[in-house]
Amino acid sequence: MPGRKQDDHEIHPGKPGWYPDPWSADGKGERYFDGKKWGTSERPLPREATVTQLRSRNTARKRLRPYVPVLIFVALVVAVWGIGRLRQGGGHGETIVTTPPTVHLSPRPPAGIGEAAAPLGRPAQLPVASGGYSVMRYQPGEPTVPVAFDPCRPIHYVVNPAGAPPDGPALIRAAIARVQTATGLRFVSDGTTTEVPRTDRAAYEPTRYPGRWAPVLIAWSDGRALPQLDGSVDGLGQAAAAESDQNTWAYVSGQVVLDQHKLALAQLRDRAVARAVLLHELGHLVGLNHTADSRQLMHSESQIGVTDYAAGDLRGLALLGTQPCFPSL
Secondary structure, X not given: OXXXXXXXEEOOOOOOEEEEEOOOOOOOEEEEEOOOOEOOOOOOOOHHHHHHHHHHHHHHHHHHHHHHHHHHHHHOOEEEEEEEEEEOOOOOXXXXXXXXXXXXXXXXXXXXXOOOOOOOOOOOOOOOOOOOOOEOOEEOOEEEEEOEEOOOOOEEEEEEOOOOOOOHHHHHHHHHHHHHHHHOOOEEEEEEOOOOOOOOOOOOOOOOOOOOOOOEEEEEEOOOOOHHXXXXXXXXXXXXXXXXXXXXXXXXXXXEEEEOOOOOOOOOOOHHHHHHHHHHHHHHHHOEOOXXXXXXXXXXXXXXXXXOOOHHHHHHHHHHOXXXXXXXO
């Protein structure tokens, strides 16, 4: 019978066509032979549909071929944004990530601003305990290599203090120091700003920040000014990526926005929880995604008593802090 296997080799019927497949689930399926090898027997498409599908794909490839150089050029100036949000819940919130990210096109600043010859720091020694973590994005074709900030240049940031609680500056300083220790990345404060957060913030704003990538913006807002903070969302964490001349990506800017009302002293007396919200959003900023491990601060649903990075979070942060340098960005 056509399609019968013998010594791990299929007997060929000689010409292309559909033949009965005795190994299908109900014994009534068909298997397609194209003249050289057997196709699938899982829910086979009608022959007309198969031919049409193959023709359309080949036609699309031919039509796209002249535009490949243009597409490559556009990819070189794309900054991709991802958003992390923290929702107030039974503990200090339930976290969700919105997808897909928004894509922005912009020119680039001069390459290599602030770039050193070697990484500026190293992550702290990892804890003995294990734990889960997940990263936001991986390099194209490299499922184990994450997209991260360049460890050979500092991450500059500015703070808009409008609407901040009295302990806002102290919360930011402590959280930045914690992320810096965990990743080995170096953060540099460029002081305060009047820039307001927005979800379409560009990675390069030459009018406001000429000659360099826009520094990370840390600000306070609410659902009226920023609809993404509406309802029970406590904070947003975003990272902007750009493509290097080696077809690899690195984060070059971003922002963290905190809800000024939900994290106010009168609303949230436990300031360790407020700090945890900021740490969570900074985790998104440097490239961590949510993890299924409920023991971690980056878990998709917050847990009572988890107010600092745990072992899995620290493993992920250390990985993100030890990626290659990007002098071409």
